[in-house]
Amino acid sequence: MNHLETMTCAEAEPLLPLVADGAIDPDNDPALFSHLAGCPDCQRMVASHDLIALAIARPQATAPRRATVKRFWPLAAAACLVLAAGFWLLAHDRGTTYLQTSVAAKPSASVTPVAVADSRPTTPTVREPEVIAVPRADGTVTYLVRQGDVWMPIDPSALDGPVQSAHGSGSGVQVRY
């Protein structure tokens, strides 16, 4: 067709990386581009140079990790909440069990529970049982054990360990007057 198509593939091939790089364009080398327009083999080479550059320029595969975190964070947060609630319930349950089994108090059915105001700070976790001895007019002593916010009368013989005198304490039972 014209003088521009006289370039051969052997002449064109060394220049193709520069075409892909953008260093050569149709304005500054029309003969090369005229050859390229009619040569499928050279077109294929330039295309592979271009696609390789596109692959190099592509972002690294860190995006999927971000997307996975974004997609599953509500699930992870819910799991954390469930675990935290589980630990709290376990700790709370342990405190109650300790109170019930260590003291093993059996409240008398004939005595009305007496609510006792307690100004001490309470902790929701493990708490040592408290027993108080209340002297009565007939010379006997009524023992009260604290169960939550309520003091329950108990039979001293029902305690696990031997109850010392009213002025002493033992068997891990704290006696408070």
Place this chain on the structure above:
Amino acid sequence: MDPKVSPKGEQTSPLKMEATAPALFASSETVADLLTREEGGVRRVIGFYLHDHAAVDDVWQEVSLRVLRRLHTLQHQAAVRGWLYQIARNASMDWLRRCDRAIVRTTGELPDPVASGQDGRAPSEGVLSEERITAVRKALATLPPSQREAIRLRIEDGLDHSEIASRLGINRQAVEVRLCKGRAALRERLVDIFEGNL
């Protein structure tokens, strides 16, 4: 230098297929005649970049529009086919970049198979599969450090040759030699992967 056809201002007058570029006046050939005559060759060029028929159709439409908009930049009738080739190549690459960016923007991750292409795959997936990207990165790692650095600065950081020369403390010609050798070596190592099905 920008790999695209150097823009010398966009044509703002109404686009007409009957329009003729200064370089085409001699032959009285209209743009419609030119596109009809060259459609097969242009579609073949696009097909080297995209393996999806629908995507090739889209890019062919884009090429037609660019030809109309940039007709006034065509200087010589003899160079019209090379000029068309460059437009087709740039339009294909732009399409692939847009496709990739759109998928990353919407999903936050690299393209997954979607139903928009043939065989339920994204049109860009075939040419930019994970397998190909991994192979390219491995091949890049085997290049001499001087060539690898020049290629990274050019492609990843988008520096031009003068900026790379300044960064590396070498002259511009040395930069072009490194880029040319590095790109040729990469293609040599990846020819089976990238040209096996082209």
